[in-house]
Amino acid sequence: SASNGSDAGGDAGTDGGYNVYALLPQGNDQPYGTNYLKAMNAAAADMGVNLTITNAEYDSAKQANECSVAIASKPDGIILWPAAVDTIRPCLEAAKAAGIPVNASNSDVLPEDKSLVGTYTGPSNDGVGRAAAKLIGDVLGDGGGNIIIVQGLSGNSTAIDREAGFRDELAASYPNVTVIGQQPGDWAKDVALTVTSEMLTSLGEENIDAIYAVDDTMAAGAIEAMENRGIDPTTIPVVGTGNTELGQPNVLSGKQYATLFQSPVWDGENAVTYIVDAIDGKTLEPNYFMPIPEITKDNAAEYPAEW
Amino acid sequence: MTHTEIIKTPTPASIAGGSGNSASKTVAWVASRGIFIFTAVLLVFSAIFVNGFASSVNIIDVFHRASAIGIVAIGMTFVVISANYIDLSVVAQIATSGVILMALSPTYGVLGAMAIALFFALLYGLVNGISVGFLKANAVVVTLGTTGIGAGILSLVTGGTIYYGPTGGPIDAFGDARVGPFPLSAFVLIIVAIVASIVLSRTKFGFMIRSYGSNKQATRLAGVNSGGVVVGAFVLTALAAMIAGFVLAAYSNTAVSTMSEGYDFRALAAVIIGGNSLFGGRGSIFRTFIGVIFISVLSNILVLSGFSFAWQQLVTGAVIVFAVALDALARKAEKR
Amino acid sequence: MSTDPDAQTTRKIVIEAHDVVKRFGGAVAVDQVSIAVGAGEIHAVVGENGAGKSTLMRILAGILTPDSGGVSVNGKLLEPGAKASLEAGIALVHQELSLIPEMTVAENILLGVTPTKFGVIDSARQRKIAGDALDQIGVSVDLNERVSRLSMALRQFVEIARAVARNPRVLILDEPTATLTPAETDYLLSMLQRLAARGLAIIYISHRIPEVFRICERATILRDGQIVEVMTIAETTPNAVIDKMVGRELKLDLQTRRVADPGAVVLSARGIRAARVNGIDLDVRAGEIVGIGGLVGAGRSELVRAIIGVDPRTAGTATITVDGETKNINGYGNAVRSGIAFIPEERRTEGLALDMTVAENITLPNRAALSTGGFLQRGKIAEFATRLANTVGLRPPEVDRAAGEYSGGNQQKVVIAKWLGREPKLIVLDEPTRGVDVGAKSEIHRLLRELADQGTAVLVVSSDLPELLELSDVIHVVRDGRIMGTLSPDEANERSVMALAAGERVASSS
Amino acid sequence: MSTIKLQETQTGTWNRVKSTVARRTEGRAVVLLILVIVVIAMQQPIVFNAYGVSLARVALVGLVALGLTLVVLQGELDLSVGSTLALTGVVVATIPDLGLGIIVGLITGLVIGALNAFLIVIVGVNSFIATLGTLFALRGLAFVLSDGRPVRVTDIDSALTFGRELLGPLTPRVLIFILLFIALQFFTSRMRAGREFYAVGGNRQAAIDAGIPVKLRLFTAFMLCGFVAALAGVINTLELTAADPTAGSSVLLASFAAVIIGGNLLNGGRGSLVGTMIGAFALGLMQVGLTFAGTPREVQDVLIGIILLVAITTEPNNLRALSGRVQRLTRGKANASA
Ligand SMILES: Nc1ncnc2c1ncn2[C@@H]1O[C@H](COP(=O)(O)OP(=O)(O)OP(=O)(O)O)[C@@H](O)[C@H]1O
Ligand SMILES: Nc1ncnc2c1ncn2[C@@H]1O[C@H](COP(=O)(O)OP(=O)(O)OP(=O)(O)O)[C@@H](O)[C@H]1O
Ligand SMILES: [Mg+2]
């Protein structure tokens, strides 16, 4: 069934190996993507899968074309990490028509498109948001309080999903917690630093009881913003996501109240594992969610940072 | 700060003097200085109406917003005034120097890393400058090409790794350092501005850049090595971009290959809002500096007032359109 | 102002200008000019460079709107704007060619009036009309050729065909023969007479008085933007016309011209070849003014530019000798450093940075002298610039004013002033007084003579024959990038120069 | 009646061919395209087998470039195409009735073009600056309207059918692209208004003097450019069944690249849509080929960067300038040694 000549990672051990396209919106241009790719390539090498990887740079039109390129080269399976989940229905239908199994990775497809994918592997971004909301809601206690959100790059679907989950969970379980400010930190520490500081200025340090930074890099920025103003970070709990090399030290030192361990390694590996299962026609659960352990000062040591 | 420029584009009409056109001359005078007035108004307005703007902590944030972009814009001014529109490759240049600083200081020490960054800055400046100055290629296209090459290679080499320095290390210390109420980076910005301003307005070289921007042919026929002048302009821009990379990296004590996305057009916007002419010749570093302050204050108060990213973009764009339209009308008023 | 003493025409007036005035900044280019031309008349408009001829024509053609006064055709006053004038049947052949380089001959001939069917170009008709126009003027050229690939002469005829194609009532030609050989000129003139015979009103501008006397019925003489007189050609003489143009008795009194005592050779060029320059040898001595004559397009500019390295040479060497030391001229920078000054043909685009001040323009070539340790010496600059401005008689001598604010003549003085600061050993001027008014012109001439007397070597390219004859100690006449002949002051006169320029003696080889 | 001969008229077919070739501006684009095709034929023949997909990519790269070319031909520039694309996409998606949405979207494009033209022609702002402003403003507007999230079209099924192959493996995008190319090529080569774009770009003063309505032509070009960008936005939205306010970020530079490689002179007056088309084919096919080969995106960026640099620095007159310098230098040496 091998239709393209590329023998990247091709391992003589398995019969020619499966040809799989991985349609990703990021790669070596992002920290997460870099480690995701490492794990993915390693897994592929083990299982004798020939991977062809694309990076659409979150341009959904580009990804759509790469999808049709993939389908045209008739691979055995496709791993799709949507650039924007709303835009992938055509890709999924085309793949289905061509009889190519597709698994979603890292960002789940919309419920109405669920029937078009074999399974989803990765974090529940919505779930990540909810977990963050729990952490913050619980630490604030029944009294609740005012919080601010440091968002990711505007329009980015992961960021959007996490925020949605976060706000839903607050509304559902923590009515006393109110979001009084939100600004994009563009996934970047320096931007997060500035906007957090500015929100502290405009809303008043005393009025802010907690900060949700959509990832650890930006959490680090938020923390530095507080330190720069002589605020003790432990007094305003910050919750991030990732347990990154940048975030973990802050958690260990208690500057960052908590984070959620999202493992690019798990993500990359399982994307490959389950596409192989899908190709082999195994019956699959609708979702294989990445375990998202809550990391705090106490257990951080047990979870070495991966990115 | 030194500040010499030809505020108006002189036309034969402007010595016609006499009746009628004195009115339009006043319009022109006001308009050509519009940005200074706006900036003043904006500052006063913000101080009075925007809660927390005047606080010392916020001044710091304004300068944090201003420093890196400002340094790039000041560098870019040399390319703009030499009538070469823009150096798109500053995006790649900033990231390159920032990443080199953070990634290599551990092994080569801070100064060693800076030296290596300097090498690449010069490389960028020379490739861009020679292609534009001697091969007479269009600057926009050339720098578009070098961006692709430079950013591509940087990303290939570093991946998306976030390089971060030890907390309290020299770079971090620089980033956090304050002089009085101001962050050190603010002084870097001001020093760069003063030096650049002196170079542009007082030195032989700056004079040649302005003259070249004003009339390439006449400058060449006066025996100036015009290609060399262009190379000089691009090298200065590259050096500024390098410094901006250092400042940006030090600010957050981190660097990553994507750290400077959007800095190309944002820097150009600052140059233009300052009222520097894209046709070259006309303009000053001081104008760019004011343009930077204007933009930084604007985004700062938009965040302070809780505007969403969407509105921030919209307002910024609208302001640029307004500023440049006014500049054009000013020139028309003079011609009349 | 009244033109009472002036010659009136009995013909039916087709086009008429009433007291038109046009200012450019301070300078009045056209001042209270009224002119009337009748059907079938060929009417000359003559005057020195900068007299306002082209400006007046651009006003007649609706391209420039006069500050006051108006233009009427068949007694009907025209709306401002080129379109109205075109529709009224006024066609202008510009002095500087105004064709679209990347368009074909046919497209250019019908530019602005392209025939269409439902917006689609009717290329059949386009080619037909263009072809007819070319036939009318009797020129054959490939209608599909891009104009950028045509010779200057051919471009000139395409321009004329373009005017004719609009079958106009009024045909205006602004120095159409400037780029033509006598044969071509001769042809053009008889062509114009044919057109006039068909009832066209033709306005004809030329610096070549004989042409005027050959085909024109009346001549309007402009000086400094004003009408001096309207003369009936049949009742006057060339000298009378020239005197009126210049406003003084113009006698080229060769006896009283400065006696040059040329010193050692300063510039020596051998076998120079370049684009449109085909092997030229040439020497210029200290204290000598060498003139280069020829028709526009002869390659004079290219010649001097190639010699001093402004444009690349394909072959040949040029050397400059300063106090006994001989250096090769490789590249322009090196030429300037070794004491050469160059005043280019295109003042506004090559000579000056118009939006910079006079002081800044003067500083440019003298930047080294005016700066220490890379820093400009502001005080020194002001003093230095003012001194030079006075030397060349810049009026007003305000060095902080933008160069673009000065009149053409004064601009040219600035261009010269900026080089005088370097005390050049060789000064090369290309069309030094083009578009320069009479007063400034004579001052520039005086300046050049003084320089020569002080031992500077001077090389002048000029299309202005009187100027060339007046200034030069020796004249090389160029044609097709070759020196066709060299004339000493006593051999040189309009006739002999023109003859060489037109290649008459070497007709066989051309 | 006598006629004079002023030029050696081109005789013989060979000379005709030579002069015809000499007139064209697409030389380097053709060379590059041939190169790409040859390499692909050897390395990734699948690019041709799956020509439907490849053409879709070419259309993706080239559609906006077609509009941009019209502006460049007049010596102007439009930096706002990417934002226009994003904004119109959002407009289309937010309007429930797809048909109505498409119409409003396209009108939006025309309006934006008119706005740009107004700033440039009436107010007198340099096009580079004016469209830099609208670049920011329109992107902001897209975010405001979409609240910074992708907007899914209401009538997904009709949108889906739009995205499917219509003619063989060709999707509507490809067909629209081809038709638009033919239309615009016809417009700029056979229609008076379009042909006069070359006059506006080649010698604006002469164009004005000849009575060409230059302002009108500028308006036309910018409005067409905005319209084409909007069209791209509409097509994206339909094909993807949703609009992404961040869309089109890469469009400007990609289209710009196609235009440049296509041999269009940025000062205007010289170039052609054919050139842009060839440029788009070269870039598009190359990208598809590299994607099939699984080449990392970074490598693709580097390659395209190099091609741009080579394309621009090898403009004939630039080279002539260079060779002139080199000659003089070498001569300098020779003389020195002599
Ligand atoms: N666009 C302009 N701006 C400023 N001054 C101008 C402009 N055009 C012409 N002038 C000035 O107006 C005067 C008349 O110029 P014009 O070209 O009409 O002279 P002319 O008689 O045609 O000279 P020539 O014989 O050299 O063609 C000159 O002093 C010239 O410098
Ligand atoms: N046959 C031609 N083909 C292309 N360009 C030409 C031709 N003839 C003249 N030109 C251009 O027209 C201008 C005038 O020609 P050139 O300068 O060579 O002649 P010249 O003898 O210097 O006359 P001028 O007095 O105009 O300088 C120059 O820019 C030249 O490049
Ligand atoms: Mg004239």
Ligand SMILES: [Mg+2]
């Ligand atoms: Mg000349």
